[in-house]
Structure formats: structure tokens, C-alpha cells
Amino acid sequence: MKKRIFLLVAAFGLVSFSTAPVVFAADNTTGEVEFTPGDIIFDPEEQGADPTAKLPTNLDFGAHEIQTTTAEKWYATTDNTGEKNGNNLTTGTIAVRDNRGDATSTWSLKVKQVSQFNLGASTLGNAQLNFKVGTLNNNLGVPPTSNITGNQLTFVLFNQDYDVLTANAGTGAGETKLPIEEFELEIPANTDKKAGQYQTSLIWTFSYAPTTP
Numbered sequence: 029m030k031k032r033i034f035l036l037v038a039a040f041g042l043v044s045f046s047t048a049p050v051v052f053a054a055d056n057t058t059g060e061v062e063f064t065p066g067d068i069i070f071d072p073e074e075q076g077a078d079p080t081a082k083l084p085t086n087l088d089f090g091a092h093e094i095q096t097t098t099a100e101k102w103y104a105t106t107d108n109t110g111e112k113n114g115n116n117l118t119t120g121t122i123a124v125r126d127n128r129g130d131a132t133s134t135w136s137l138k139v140k141q142v143s144q145f146n147l148g149a150s151t152l153g154n155a156q157l158n159f160k161v162g163t164l165n166n167n168l169g170v171p172p173t174s175n176i177t178g179n180q181l182t183f184v185l186f187n188q189d190y191d192v193l194t195a196n197a198g199t200g201a202g203e204t205k206l207p208i209e210e211f212e213l214e215i216p217a218n219t220d221k222k223a224g225q226y227q228t229s230l231i232w233t234f235s236y237a238p239t240t241p
Contacts, residue, residue, distance in 0.1 A: 066127030068135060070234035073123060080207075083232065084120040089213045094221045104211035112210075122161075122192065122206040124172075124234070135172075135200055135236035137192045141183040145213075145226040152226055153219040158182040159211045164193075168202035189233065 073081040089102040090110020102110035104118040126135060145152040160180045164171050172195035181190055193206065 063129060065129050067125070068128055068133075068236050069125045070137070070232075071123055072125045073121070080119050081121050081123070083122065084118050084208075084211075087118060087211050089211075094223065096219060096221065097217055099217045100215040102213045102215070104213075117210045119210065120208045122208065124193070124195075124200065124204045126195070126201050126204070126236075129201075130238070132197050133201075133236065133238060134197055135195045135234070137194075138189040138233045139181070139192055140189045140231050140233075141186055142229045142231060143186050145228045147222055147224045147226045150220070150222045150226075152215055152221070155213060155215040155219065156182055156184070157211070157213050157228070160209045162207035162209050164204070164206045166200070166202055166204045170199045170201055172196075172200040172204060174206065192232075 071083050074083070076082060084104070087104035088106075088108055088110075089104055090108055092100070092102070092110060103112055105111065105113070105116045106118055107113070107116045109116065122137065124135065124137070126133065141157055143151075145155055145157075158180055161174075161176055162179070164174050166172070172193045174193060175191035181192070183190070193200075193204070195204070
């Protein structure tokens with residue numbers, strides 16, 4: 029008997045390994061966020077509960093017995109005394125919120141005293157009203173220009189606009205605040221006075237461009 033011998037030949041392939049990275053095709057992912065123009069508001073906290081965060085609506089310099097020989101200095105207070113006493117001064121804040129998002133936008137604020145303090149035909153002669161302000165603040169670091177010299181604005185002329193703040197292009201965006209620390213009324217000696225309540229008005233005029241936020 030013949031034996032058949034089958035020879036099995038195993039073929040071994042050579043496998044090579046490489047440390048080079050394998051590159052796959054990649055897609056791009058784009059992130060987007062859009063902002064739309066907001067509003068510009070003068071005295072934004074007007075209806076708020078904090079009286080120090082908005083312009084005061086009333087300045088009370090107190091009730092005082094008539095005398096005409098000595099100069100007087102009275103302050104707007106919350107307790108009807110007209111005298112500084114701790115934390116009784118009437119204060120407030122000049123505030124502008126500009127969220128228009130336009131680098132070319134501008135705004136300005138002016139104020140005027142309409143007339144001398146008067147009681148009918150009687151006036152307080154050469155009495156002068158002034159207010160003192162603190163440090164101007166803008167939350168974006170682009171404050172407008174303050175036109176108040178020495179932190180005090182004195183109403184020398186009546187029915188005359190005085191520049192308070194001016195925001196040129198590139199300034200005044202975001203939240204701008206200028207604290208008012210006190211209102212003062214100086215009445216010279218030898219001023220004739222009548223019994224009764226003398227009054228005047230301050231008018232704040234705010235303007236901006238472009239006019240449509």
C-alpha cells in the first residue's frame with residue numbers, strides 16, 4: 029500500500045505597523061449668537077422703589093422764619109429742616125441706559141432752572157440754586173463727558189440750558205450713572221421775603237441720535 033503524504037504549507041503574510049496618524053475627513057461646526065438693538069432710556073429707575081437711583085421729584089429746603097439781614101444757606105432734605113443732619117439730604121442719580129448697540133450713536137443731557145424762586149410777583153432776589161455730583165460711572169468703561177466743573181453746577185442764569193453729560197460716538201453705551209449728592213440754596217443778606225412758599229422748576233432735556241433705536 030502506498031501512503032500518500034500531504035504536505036501542508038502554511039503561508040504567513042507579513043504585517044507591518046506604523047506610528048503615523050490616520051487622517052479622517054472632518055466637518056465644520058459653526059457657533060452663532062445674534063443680538064438685536066435695545067432701547068435708550070433716560071432715568072430708567074424712575075418708577076423704581078429706590079429714590080437714590082433716580083432723579084428726585086421734589087426739593088424741600090425747609091420752612092424758616094423770615095429775616096432779611098443775614099445770608100442763608102439751606103439744603104434740600106427729607107425731613108423739612110433744610111439743614112444737614114446725618115443722612116437727611118435729598119440725593120439722587122442721573123442715569124442713562126443705552127443698549128442700542130450702534131457705535132455711531134450719541135446722546136446728551138441738559139438741565140435748566142426755569143425761573144427764580146417766586147411767590148406770585150415776589151422773588152428771592154439773587155438767590156442761587158446749585159447741586160453737587162459724585163463720581164461718574166459707566167459699566168463698560170466708555171463714560172460720556174461730564175460738563176460739570178468742580179463737581180458742582182450752579183444756576184446763574186434762568187431758563188438757560190446747562191450741559192450735564194455729552195456722549196459722542198463711541199462713548200456712553202451701557203449703564204451710565206452720575207450720583208447727585210446734595211442740592212443747595214444760597215440766599216444773600218438783605219433779600220426781601222414774603223410769607224408763603226416760594227417755588228421754581230428744573231427741566232431736564234435728554235436727546236439722542238439716531239432717534240430710532
